[in-house]
Amino acid sequence: MMNVEKQGSKQGELSRGDKGSLIAFCIAGAAIAAYIAVHSIIRIIGLGSGTAVPVMLEFVDQPVDVPLGAGGADLTLDLDRASVTAADLPPLAVVPGIIGQVLQILTIVVVIGCLLLLARSILGGTVFSRRNTALVMTAGITGLFGFAAVRFFDNMLANATVSAVTDNAFDTAVMSVEPFTFILGAFILAVIGTAFSVGDRLQRETEGLV
Structure with missing residues (x-):
């Protein structure tokens, strides 16, 4: 009669190099989260003041004439990004700006937190x-x-900033997210999630046979 013995959830010991890499990853992740959080908080304080706030603008094929050369001849360029400092921001600009920064803090904290917990689990010997x-x-x-x-x-x-500065006489880029980047990110997430799900299932099947 065959004896079936079920092993624990440990999936192997990591080498010192692997442990060192994961620990370095954890430290770097915590540092990144702290840096972005501090940067966002400073940005929120600046937006809250509503005065002298630099805002990054993106344009779609916006031609501008720039004087270049000794003769002062104008050269037409396509502007795709620029920064403008508004002397006084209206609430219509301040509110979404603050919401964006709060969402950035929450997003990076959740993402980095999950990855740190994952790294901790791997350090404990459990991958899948x-x-x-x-x-x-x-x-x-x-x-x-x-x-x-x-x-x-x-x-x-x-x-909202451009509308306030130019009295609605100028339009910036439309509000959108690049679809290719979003689709690519979703595809990569699906592949990684599938790999972990399959690995977990294979691990449980293997434990049941040992």
Whole structure:
């Protein structure tokens, strides 16, 4: 009669190099989250003041004439990005700007937090599990939709700022998210999530046979 013994959830010991890499990843992730959070808080304070706030603008095939050369001849260029400093921002610009920064903080904290928990689990010897699959999917979905929402509110800020500065006489780029980047990110997330899900299933089947 065959004896079937079920092993624990440990999936192997990591080498010192792997552990060092994961620890370095954790430190870098925490530093990135802290830097972005501080930067966003400073930005929120600046937006809250409503005065002398630099705002990044994006344009779609906006021609501008720039004087170049000794003779002062004008050269027509296509402007795609520029920064403008508004002396006084209206609430219509301040509110979406602050919302975008708050969403950025929440998004990066959730994404980095999930990845740190994943790294901790891997350091403990568990790579594939339902919990790790959930962490990967949560980080991916949050990042995908969170940063898209941040871009949306940043575009609202830019459009409202230009409207305030030019008295609605100038239009910036439309509020949108590049579809190719979004689709590519969704595809990569689906592949990673599938890999972890299949790995978890194979791991549980293997444990049941050992």
